[in-house]
Amino acid sequence: MLLKAPQVAKAWKKFVYHGKLDKTLPTVVARSWERCLTKLDPFTANHLDKLEEHRFKELLERYSMLIEVAKPIMEEIYLSMKGSGFCVILTDPQGYILKVLGDTSFMEKARRVNLSQGVNWHEHRKGTNAIGTALVEEKPVTIFAQEHLLKENHFLTCSAAPIFNSKGEVAGVLDISGNYYRAHPHNLALVVAGAKAIQNRLIMLESQKHKNMTPVYQHKAVYTFDSIIAESEKMQTVIKLARRAAQTESTVLLQGESGTGKELLAHAIHNKSSRCHGPFVAINCGGVPQNLVESELFGYEEGAFTGARARGAKGKFELANGGTLFLDEIAELPLDCQAALLRVLQEKCYHRIGGVQLIPADVRIIAATNKNLYEQVQQGKFRLDLYYRLNVITIEIPPLRERREDIGILTDHILADLSSRYHHAGLEVSPQVDQLFYTYSWPGNVRELVNVLERAIHLADNKIILPEHLPTTLQTLYNVSPQDGGGTVMDNLEVQTIRLALKRYGNNITQTSRYLGISRNTLYRKIEKYRIKI
Known part of the structure; x- marks a missing residue:
């Protein structure tokens, strides 16, 4: 990232002196600059918004639950980066800093710009900064130099x-700050994982606190578009289409291999839709016995069949009323149930098994499959008319091997999440594992990557995950003998490792060579040997 500093400095001068936005500027930064420049002077210290002692105490009391939940997670994050010149910060929804944990070496500099407890760091007070901009944009951000x-x-x-709290409102912000010359690409993944851990715990406590006071849906979508970790062009296209789909009431069909994140995307679409305050109900159509699928979907009345409950039971359509029904593995739905589902989608009403009363179907359908549904139609396994009903907005989720540029950021994010969950602070993957991950085909996609990393963190003796900590399939790839001909398997792996490391450290030769454990001269020779562009 250090190589990025001169480019950013040039863009800043171009904007503050000439009012022109540089094309290389991240969109989120450009938007923030335009919001702030009309209100703030970039060159002078602006009005300090710092709470008086008694007001700060009141604030701490008001957000005591948030602080209590966040404290152990902040301590865990700080422990993993102690001595690196960073601090971990928690704010309230208005941007007032509630708690700071940090290295003494950095905290003195932080105090000079009032990056301290009781001070407001919202955009309208402190201009473009990660805390304030994350509050406005309502998504994770990094603001550099x-x-x-x-x-x-x-x-x-x-x-x-x-x-976020259980209502989808911003409850606070978690931040990691330090000197820009110590910037680390892992920080954003670490802070996202920490914020998610705080959020999940907070929602659980809120639900327990209010369960006798307000209705809380048992079925709730927990993921948002911010939960989707991706930088690749293919996934950005998927996310863009999914965001548009969320603004409609149309049926959505998600197609992709197992483990690509179809349910996560379904959660995100629901939470961005007008039905976000309603229930999100999921059913795995392939996991229900064929003779019970209709009763699971539509419910049943008392005495509808042998073994039925005395007072009957609601089906998934009824439970999802006013919200979203997620039909996973839709291709596994039996043909007779497909006909019943088609009828409900057409008529917008249904009746329970054994019942006569029509029940309105106020649900939005999101279906998912790991099969090509049109091929299923051609093979006579899926109804053509139902296919057309479902195939309104189809989103194809690419497998991980087709978006390899996401493997690095996914690894960082998953590792940070697992490290926090299992209290294994400071774990990272070795260069050899980095290259294996990039080269491997990942038939199980993101789900397999999570499982591989979860296994590895329990086997790693130190804080570095090595090839021997991986499953046999990946170890075999690492230990494979070189092949004759235009480049060995290990040569190809080495090229990918160097490219990944250069990308991670912004083409900084010193940092890249240190990470790879080789000298600068050796790195230069390998760059020349493999004709790697930097």
């Missing part, structure tokens, strides 16, 4: 992620 609008903050690099 001169991406901060105010000149006094140019020494900072900050990564922040919003924390």
Whole structure:
């Protein structure tokens, strides 16, 4: 990221002196600069919004639950980066800093710009910064060096992620800040994982607190578009289409291999839709015995069949009323049930098994399959008319092997999440594992990557995950003998490792060679040997 600093500095000067936005500027930064420049002077210290002692105490009391939940997670994050010149910060929904944990070496510099407890770091007070911009954008952001609008903050690099409550409202922000020359690409993944852990715990406590006071849906979508970790062009296209689909009431069909994240995307679509406050109900059509699928979908009345409950039972359509029904593995639905489902989609009403009363079907359908549904139609396994009913907005989710540029950021994010969950602070993968991950075909996709990393963190003796900590399938790939001909398997792996490391450290030769454990001269020779462009 250090190589990025001169480019960012040039873009900052171009904007503050000439009012022009550089095309290389991240969109989120450009939007923030335009919001802030009309209200703030980039060159002078702006009005400090710091709470008086008694008001700060009141604030701490008001957000005591948030602080209590966040404290152990903040301590775990700080422990993993202690001594690296960073601090971990928690704010309230207005941007007031509630708690700071950090290295003394950095905290003195932080206090000079009032990055301290009781101070408001919202955009309208401190200009473009990770805390304030994350609050406005309601998504994770990193603000690096001169991406901060105010000149006094140019020494900072900050990564922040919003924390949401059970109503989908911002409850606070978790942030990691430090000197920009110590910027690390893992920080954003670490803070996103920490914010998600705080959020999940907070929602659980809120549900327990209010379960006798307000209705809480048992069926709730927990993921949002911010939960989708991806930088590849293919996944950005998927996310863009899914966001548009969320704004409609149309049926959505998600197609992709097992483990690609179809249910996660379904959650995100629901939470971005007008039905976000309603229930999100999921059913695995392939996991229900064929003779029970209709009763699971539509419910049944008392005495409808042998073994039925005395007072009958609601089906998934009834439970999802006012919300979203997610039909996973839709291709496994028996043909007779397909006919019943088609009828409900056409008529917008149904009746329970054994019942006569028509029940309105106020649900939005999201279906998913790991099969080509049109091929299933041609083979006589799926109804053509139902296919057309479902195939309104179809989203194809690419397998992990077709978006290899996401493997690195996914690895960082998953590792940070698992490290926090299992209290294995500071874990990272070795260069050899990095290259194996990039080369491997990942037939199980993201789900397999999660499982591989979860296994590895329990086997790693130190804080580095090595090839011997991986399953046999990946170890075999690493230990494969070189092949004759235009480049060995290991040569190809080495090329991918060097490319990944260069990308991770922004083409910084010193940092890349240190990470790879080789000298700068050796790295230069290998770059020349493999004709790697930097």
